[in-house]
Amino acid sequence: MISPTLAASAYDRARHAVSPAAGEAQGINTAAADFAKVMEQVDLAATGAMTGKTETHDLVHSIAQAEIALETVVAIRDKVVEAYQEILRMPV
Template sequence: MISPTFAATAYDRARHAVAPAQGLPQGVTNAAADFARVMEQVDLDAAGAMTGQTDTHDLVHSIARAEIALETVVAIRDKVVEAYQEILRMPV
């Protein structure tokens, strides 16, 4: 069975994998950094709610922002994959 401490440690070690990559266009880098900030804030608010340091209203607001951000990123990813597949179907 996985303990909460083990899960938190594994999550912390994997965070660098979702950091924005270097060498991308500035708009993409800014969008990725904004997304990472939103996700980091929801993590902080969730931890604060568990320890009693964050108001429940703030947590709910943060979760709603994270949900919108995630839906946006997924929609963009779907469009990029769709465009890539369209390029692969083009005759050479």
């Protein structure tokens, strides 16, 4: 039988193997900032279209970019949830 002390020490030894690298966390932050920027641009284009300051073509283009960005984020979220569920199904 595995004692709690043995399990805790094994966890401590394995922690460094699964911690994210500094570059990986930075990449996620950059991707989130890029997504927020795309959503902000579509908001500005929509506001501009309503006030007559933006062409309809520019509005449609920014909406298409926002749709692609949103679909990408949703696909990534689905993969993360799927991986988490797979981990939960693993026998301990």
